[in-house]
Amino acid sequence: MNWLAAxxxxxxxxxxxxxxxxxxxxxxxxxxxxxxxxxxxxxxQIHAIGNRSLLIILASGLxxxxxxxxxxxxxxxxxxxxESLGLIVNLSLxxxxxxxxxxxxxxxxxGTSLTAEIGLMKAxxxxxxxxxxxxxxxxxVLAPRFIGGIVSLPLLTILxxxxxxxxxxVVAVGLIGVDAGNFWSIQQNGxxxxxxxxxxxxxxxxxxxxxxxxxxxxxxxxxxxxEGVAYATTRTVVISSLAVLGMDFILTAMMFSTP
Amino acid sequence: MAKKxxxxxxxxxxxxxxxxxxxxxxxxxNLSSFSSGDTYTVMARFDNIGGLKSRAPxxxxxxxxxxxxxxxxxxxxxxxxxxLAIERSFQFPKDSSAKILTSGLLGDQYVGLEAGxxxxxxxxxxxxxxxxxxxxxxxxxxxxLFNKAADSGSSAGQGEKK
Numbered sequence: 001m002n003w004l005a006a007x008x009x010x011x012x013x014x015x016x017x018x019x020x021x022x023x024x025x026x027x028x029x030x031x032x033x034x035x036x037x038x039x040x041x042x043x044x045q046i047h048a049i050g051n052r053s054l055l056i057i058l059a060s061g062l063x064x065x066x067x068x069x070x071x072x073x074x075x076x077x078x079x080x081x082x083e084s085l086g087l088i089v090n091l092s093l094x095x096x097x098x099x100x101x102x103x104x105x106x107x108x109x110x111g112t113s114l115t116a117e118i119g120l121m122k123a124x125x126x127x128x129x130x131x132x133x134x135x136x137x138x139x140x141v142l143a144p145r146f147i148g149g150i151v152s153l154p155l156l157t158i159l160x161x162x163x164x165x166x167x168x169x170v171v172a173v174g175l176i177g178v179d180a181g182n183f184w185s186i187q188q189n190g191x192x193x194x195x196x197x198x199x200x201x202x203x204x205x206x207x208x209x210x211x212x213x214x215x216x217x218x219x220x221x222x223x224x225x226x227e228g229v230a231y232a233t234t235r236t237v238v239i240s241s242l243a244v245l246g247m248d249f250i251l252t253a254m255m256f257s258t259p
Numbered sequence: 260m261a262k263k264x265x266x267x268x269x270x271x272x273x274x275x276x277x278x279x280x281x282x283x284x285x286x287x288x289n290l291s292s293f294s295s296g297d298t299y300t301v302m303a304r305f306d307n308i309g310g311l312k313s314r315a316p317x318x319x320x321x322x323x324x325x326x327x328x329x330x331x332x333x334x335x336x337x338x339x340x341x342x343l344a345i346e347r348s349f350q351f352p353k354d355s356s357a358k359i360l361t362s363g364l365l366g367d368q369y370v371g372l373e374a375g376x377x378x379x380x381x382x383x384x385x386x387x388x389x390x391x392x393x394x395x396x397x398x399x400x401x402x403x404l405f406n407k408a409a410d411s412g413s414s415a416g417q418g419e420k421k
Binding site: 043044046047050051054086090094151152154155156158159161162163165184187188191192193197201 | 265266268269272273275276279280282283284286287314
């Protein structure tokens with residue numbers, strides 16, 4: 001009967017972690033209005049999280065745009081539908097690839113840096129020192145990073161999609177020879193600002209909340225050792241990626257099911 | 260306070276993001292076509308609206324003149340009631356007809372307006388009286404099969420009489 005007891009212990013541990021994470025999230029949300037009063041740390045965090053991720057996001061967006069255009073061309077040329085190349089790349093990027101790929105890259109780049117930073121602050125007892133001085137670490141340290149992540153990820157997603165479409169334009173109009181006027185006008189006819197672009201931005205905001213909250217939680221709850229910090233950073237990437245992909249499925253089903 | 264350089268970089272980042280958003284919205288999506296503004300609403304009733312969706316285009320002679328705003332079912336006559344928002348600069352005669360057409364062979368469906376000959380124009384809130392429903396593929400196939408069966412039945416009957 002030992003396995004039954006072990007199963008019970010494991011399930012209770014999982015429930016405890018989920019409850020702990022939920023309470024952390026709620027207290028983090030409660031710290032947001034207080035942290036907005038001093039805008040300095042928030043701006044510094046937007047710089048650290050958003051600006052520093054620009055290079056990888058723009059480079060990936062350009063590459064994804066190039067590759068999507070090429071692959072879609074090979075698929076469409078058999079049906080003589082090459083004129084819709086721009087529309088297909090646009091919709092793929094704006095609806096799905098933009099939010100999801102940007103969120104995954106963000107989790108890898110900014111999420112791990114957040115987790116490592118908070119984890120090392122915890123390991124170096126800076127958090128404890130702040131609590132001793134009656135400074136709420138959530139207001140001073142965690143909430144600015146949370147706001148920075150939520151502000152940065154939608155902007156990064158839009159830039160990813162925009163540069164992807166430009167990359168597709170270079171390949172389609174420059175390399176393949178699709179008509180330039182048709183390239184843009186078919187997109188203008190086929191892409192709805194609110195339904196496609198708007199839903200993509202909403203998705204990226206949700207992913208921003210998920211990735212940043214997971215990164216902050218893993219950093220805050222890590223063991224105060226080097227191995228603990230390393231373990232926490234990998235957990236951040238894995239949990240963020242799985243959560244983003246799962247929420248993407250749910251959001252897509254909610255947003256794009258019926259016209 | 261954050262350092263001055265950092266604030267400038269963050270401002271540039273946000274500005275770049277907004278520029279990207281405006282670029283996609285204008286160049287690669289349908290924001291540049293007229294939104295609300297000067298339009299008036301008329302109604303049209305169809306027996307079958309086919310695959311017509313909200314925000315589908317309304318065209319006359321192929322030119323975009325408006326958008327479909329809402330589609331609903333009349334609970335008394337069981338007809339589809341489609342509300343069209345037409346630009347104020349286009350006034351259509353009272354006896355104009357509305358058809359549901361397909362753009363291209365497999366494209367989206369839109370409402371085609373053909374102007375009539377009357378002097379009076381459709382008032383806002385008016386109803387288009389003459390409508391033609393969408394072509395439903397199953398009915399077409401059913402009609403085709405029925406005609407084929409009728410033809411072979413009549414020719415077989417003639418064969419027997421001989």
